[in-house]
Amino acid sequence: MRQLRHRADHFTVLVRQVPLCPEHNTRACAVDHFFSKHHRFSYHSYQMLYDGKDLEYLLGKQKKLKKELEDKRRTDMLSNGSQEHKQISTSEEKLREITNMICHLQNGTMLREKELPVAFVTFKSRRSAALAAQTQQHSNPLELITEMAPEPRDVSWRNLAIPQKILPLNKIGVILAAALLTIFFAIPVTAVQGIAKYEKLKKWFPPAMVIEFIPGLSSVVTGYLPSAILKGFMYIIPFAMLGMAYLGGSISKSKEEIKACNMVFYFLMGNVFFLTLISGSLLDEIGEYLTHPRDIPSHLAAAVSAQGEFFMTYILTDGLSGFSLEILQLGLILFDIIRSYTYGRGKERTPYLFSFPYFRVIPTVSLSIMIGMIYAVVAPLMLPFLVGYFCLGYIVYFNQMEDVYETTYDTCGQFWPSIHHYIFVSIILMQITMVGLFGLKSKPSAAIATVPLILITIAYNEYCKIRFLPSFKHFPIQTAVEIDEEDEKNGEMEAHCVDAATAYNQHQPCLERVKISDESITNLSHPLLGTESI
Template identity: 60%
Template sequence: MDAQSLLASASINIGLVFIILVLFSIFKKQPGNAVVYRARIMSRDEAAFPACYQEDAFSFRRFLPSFEWVGRAFRVTEDELMRNCGLDALVVIRLFKFGIKLFVPCSVVGLLVLVPVNCTSQERSSSITLSYSIDSFTISNIGRGSNRLWVHFSCLYVVSLYALYLLYQELPAAFVSFNSRQGAALASQTQQHEDPLLWITEPAPEPRDVLWNNLAVPYGYLIVHRLLAVVVASVLTIFFAIPVTAVQGIAQLENIKKWFPPARAIQLIPGLSSIVTGCLPSFILNSFIYAVPYAMLGICGLQCCVSRSKKEMKTCSMVFYFLLGNVFFLSLLSGSLLEQIGESFAHPKSFPNHLATAVSSQADFFITYILTDGLSGFSLEILQLCLLVWHFIRSGSFGRETQKEPYLYSLPYYRVIPSVCICILIGMVYAVVAPFLLPFLVVYLLLGYVVYINQIQDVYQTTYETCGQYWPHIHNYIVIAIVLMQVTMIGLFGLKSKPTATILTIPLLVLTLLFNEYCKICFRPTFYRYSVQNAMENDELDEKEGTMEAHKEMAIKSYRQPFLRCTHLESADSSTTEPLVSSKRSLKNDAIESDEPDEKGGAVEAALRDSGSRQQSRLADSLV
């Protein structure tokens, strides 16, 4: 791809974003569209409308574009987001902020230091045309054995250490306090039976998060379900290689002309070849990718997760690794190493060199991918085009009385987090190789930050709360990105005949892996285990305030199975008010898995998975 194709892609995407955002700012002012653009606010307070909704329907101001919502996104505080939308929503915003804090300084260093070093190198062949070759701005323009590579080596250390520093600072974002119970905290962290598979204890999800139908699946059968999900996901990943390879073929017009001679007619129309090679590949790829998260969500449904949050977190990981394999690695392979795949498997030690060669030649494609996924993708996300069209059809077909029903959906974490993380991964890999990519990534992150602040506050509702358990997954994704950057640079230094730099990069790789293990030991348990000290303090506080019995009754009602939630079972004196099957993970009540009540009072949840029987049940006890 040449500079003209890249310019065509950037122009088209920027123009499309501007048009879509103007339309959004106008559509959002129309009272009839409140069910689409202010669904979350309407669900909480039907009278919560901005002043413009109370004006005359034909007011001229309603048809003037405005961008007040952009300023509001930068004024909102994290405390407001966590209080109103929950910690999981805040984790998504912190992901965008992490990327912005990481890549803004890296962009400055890259543009002011690395790009001039690359462009002014006179050690490559004079046949390279600087004005038309994108490689002139990358490390590819540096000759073998050049001392300029020490600048890249220094920047690699700076970027890696800065990324690890930011990652270490972000972990406390998900540290929360629980109104838990001492017995629940102890039991959830200990083995309950000499047979570890007879009783498997784990904290339970919130009542609204439970998938009741999956609780009856025997534990032994879950392995079969998980294996089936892995097989289906693997088949989908393999078949997805076909469109990715085809997309890379479109990106390389010379290959198309060899395989399909009539394609030479594209060059007869001025500018058409730039549009085809610059915009069409990334557009086609993103169109296929859009359906992947929903397909993976269906596949994760085969695993019979006990809660929606677990199901979506598994989907999140599956989608990320799918994108890592198909969007990143397969795009590299099909673009420049298709003939060397066999050699890579035969000689795995040469993988860093192959990766380095591929990365340095595919920077232009990933720029267009970020432009399409970010600029066009985020703008279409805020416009909610499909939902808006359905709203117009529904209003016209079923009458205007249906317009007051808001379209409420939960935030698709499994779609947002993987796509943002894969773009951060691309930015990390190219931070030293092709730093001119980073400004595009910063714009991508800024736009995503503004868009999802608006969506979280006005559109999406909170359907469950995991207390930030998405962050350990994000941490792993970012560490993978840092490791890939370092492995790529090891290969590049080897290709550029700088063995000393290669050797000196290995300690940095080891340091990154040790840092990851340190974080797992120190911080990861906080996301999944409840402090016994906090449990005791909250028990004592409830006893002093006399709220222990109230919490017990609340737990009983919240975790009663749907078929037990009948009016005639509400008698407080009846033993049938205590649920036989229940499950719980709450911000205010910790839960355990157990089979018999304690005598001290309090609300705990007990769960039992019997691998030797035909049934699996989650038992909730009302007394501790």
């Protein structure tokens, strides 16, 4: 509780679809009038969002000019030429002009013309904010839609500018794009799996018979190479899915990563697990499953048994090469080398840190959990390799979280429901495989006895949804009151409330304060517009 008391999002509610005030024709007045009237004793202040594309462009241009000016001044100190002096004076004039334009656009009158129907409303207590976020505010449910605000560092500012009416279309488009990517990616995955089957490889590509004459090459080509190629393909998928999730219109970066996690997991389950299990012609196999659905468990059990060697190699490849690349950060090293010898040459190096890539790590580890659960029944000898994989992964990622990655935002465990769902899917697949395995072993009584396990697992999952899932979606009133009481005892309630009122203003990109002169810079701790004065 003490660790959560400083969070600004516990005092703040995100309000969308703000209507225009009929008296003053501004959305800011509508927010202030509504919450002052209907939340008279708990409402504190508000902060509007603005369409700041022009401001963000000018701010980026100003930063670029500042860097160019610094480089020119260094060059001038070394050369002492008149030409350099003229270029410096020209750049300084451009910089002053852009700075004045930014200050003009950031004044109250200009910002009111760029208001979006979105606002952050701050309350005097966590309890009041939680009640406002979980109740319908307006008689029209499509106006003044409220929810708990994300952490200031976690806000996806550009997505908040997307109109509420367009969001369903964005979500449908993202789902369709992810489904098409999953389906069409089956083509390269199927080609890779053909390498693992040497007899079929010889039919498709007769020159491959040459590898029989080189000792040891056949086992490398059919064993390690498919897993390595597949791992290379899968490295780019999480970033593509994250880009799609960004287009989905999520209000926070963490929600984008959670959506990307879900899409990547189902992509891996479809293209790495199920597509690997399907042997022969893909269309023939799908047709067989559709015409004889009762045979799915037995087909699944037979396919799982046949592909044990491939998945063992996949786990070893992921464990040895994947964790090694994670420690080396090869991508960042290559980026730094390219930057040092190209556009960043001669410039002062600045440290750059990134947040932990949940969207890439969680689905990959969840796939390994699913493979381990299924093969615990079919091929128990794989379990020691999986134990080693998870132990090594724990050491690697513990080090990365502590010393490499930066915590850019805190979700307070919002990824756990997704991880629970992945484990549930893995258990269901394991139990279906058990039914098929007992059928192949001609043990009908054991297969029938396994069916209730599936029903019990589904029932337990539904119970977990009812019991635990609401705690991840809503802020409990009881917890809010307990933290409020603790703050009141310590006399910190007012300070935390004031911090929450200015937190979102400081992080909104278009409201970034600019340096007017070399001697004076405005204080970033104070908002550009008074949150109570509009």
